[in-house]
Amino acid sequence: MRTQIDKAHDLAERFGGWKDGVLAPGGVKVSDIAAEHGTPFYLYHGEMIVDRVRRVREALGGDVEVTYSVKANPNLAVTQVIAREHLTGAEVASSGELVVARTAGFEPEDIVFAGPAKTDEELEMAVREGIFAVNVESVNEINRLAAVAERHDKNIGVGLRINPAQQLMGSGMRMGGTVGQFGLDEADLEEAVRRTLAHPEHMTLRGIHVYTATQVFEVDPLIEHCRNIFELALKTADLAGRPLEMVDFGGGFGVPYFEKLEEFDLERFGAGFQELLAHYRTDPRLEGCRFVFELGRYLVADAGLYVTKVIDVKDMKGKTFVTTDGGMNHHLTATGNMGQVFRKAYPILNLSRSPGEGEPVALAGPCCTPLDMFGTNIPLADPEPGDLVGVFYSGAYGFSASNLGFLSHPNPAEILIWQGEARLLRPVGKPEDVLKGQEALV
Known part of the structure; x- marks a missing residue:
């Protein structure tokens, strides 16, 4: 060692x-x-960041999108280095990060907004900017977002951030599969879909977002976790009665800061995920879907x-x-x-x-x-x-x-x-x- x-x-x-x-x-x-x-x-x-972004894209495959989690490092120039690669979108968690992402050059259709306590002002900003999806974290947030979109007479994309029943094991910090402030309980999925679809003029259900852990080093549990997300996506599509436009798998690839930690095996995970994707991508419920991994720490640490x-x-x-x-x-x-x-x-x-x-x-x-x-x-x-x-x-x-x-x-x-x-x-x-x-x- x-x-x-x-x-x-x-x-x-x-x-x-x-x-x-x-x-x-x-x-x-x-x-x-x-x-x-x-x-x-x-x-x-900067060149190290560009190299890491390209390696990730190559490992995951050309049909998979990588979204930069701006929270990892919201410095404008760092974010610009990533945006100019035209290989990624941006995941933001505040109005300030949304300003950074737009200023750095990310297009609205490549931005998603997550976070457990979005203010009305932040929801209004997301609606005005016309970003791809607001990843809502409660049924109440769906109602609030619908009211904002109606007030501005705009249509906003919605991702349902799901706190799944099953935990991802082998991770450093869990933000799903447990009791916490993040996401909708999987038991509330049907109600969340119903509430979103109740506002067809002002809300479009894009898909689901599942981010349950960070600092993940074990490849096999992460691949199995992705399989569970695929199944959850198919369940959501059935509830919606139409194909999904987005499945956001989160990310959390580990960075080995400390002793006894080895590098995350990106190539082995990529091969495993591509095999998994080949199995699910032909399902008509995922036709034309955007498959997304959001990574921050792993791209810039x-x-x-x-x-x-x-x-x-x-x-x-x-x-x-x-x-x-x-x-x-x-x-x-x-x-x-x-x-x-x-x-x-x-x-x-x-x-x-x-x-x-x-x-x-x-x-x-x-x-x-x-x-x-x-x-x-x-x-x-x-x-x-x-x-x-x-x-x-x-x-x-x-x-x-x-x-x-x-x-x-x-x-x-x-x-x-x-x-x-x-x-x-x-x-x-x-x-x-x-x-x-x-x-x-x-």
Whole structure:
């Protein structure tokens, strides 16, 4: 089993050909980026994202659509890189993400909107934009959406997000097949179809959406789960009395952040799914149907690097502590504070030193809380103040998923490596940014 340091070395090679302490994705040295723009910063590798999107499309087959879950990384330029491939649609979970998707270039007919608590304003925006489907999550939401569509005298596509009776096993986080806030109970499917079809002038039943888990690594249970979704789709088509236009299988392909996790076998899953699709696609109830996988983390996670600078190195009762200028305030997930039951370290390297394992250290951020810790046993090679530390797998759920206002440290920069250039997307914040949008007492 490969260790985290082995995994970090592999990721560095994949990201930018790391050699003798020099990481240069696209030919641009990370140390030069830090010197020009300051630290901390998120660095995204556009070509890696494009390569992953193409690999997924090839594995799943040309008749399967891939939809980018914008929540994973809503940075506009990152979203544009994906949109310009013309190989994907977009799945959004808020009005803000809908703005990003449209600005990035996704067409309305390739956008779906999911989320357990859509406001009337968000439903109105979806209707005005004319997106392909609002994936409704309750019978009440169907009624609300119908009222909005009628008020605007428009027709809106509807996907029924179903919480299936059967769980997907072998996953990291379950959002279906259990009791929770996501989706319609499978027992309510007939009523949901009836309510949707009751508004033919203002609602069109597109199909179903089933997203039950994320961080899935086991291929066979996922294929069986897709088989169950196909059967649920046929049941829905029977209830509707006509073929479906969409079956959204969710996604959740795993990213191996931690030790003892291997890469998701994309090729084996793709082969299994294509075989499954060949069996069901000839059913007249799925004639002309769009088959969709929505992926976010899997498309962008390994194409992102969080870079932070060592501020201090000190010994405390026999333990070496290394503190950096960014931590949980900038990268909540990498410090294990985004709902993880067990806090484990991401693959991390000292980018200012030659490849080597180094002695284990505790790596902490700048926040005044013991929670601000990347890890307590990280083999960091010879850390000294001023060194650059790289946290891999940082392309997803990084900047936007963090509590950036905590302790009022300036925000990190966001930078994209694209076509051999380092393009500044968002500058490093300034201390006075904390006052933006606030009004003082007169």
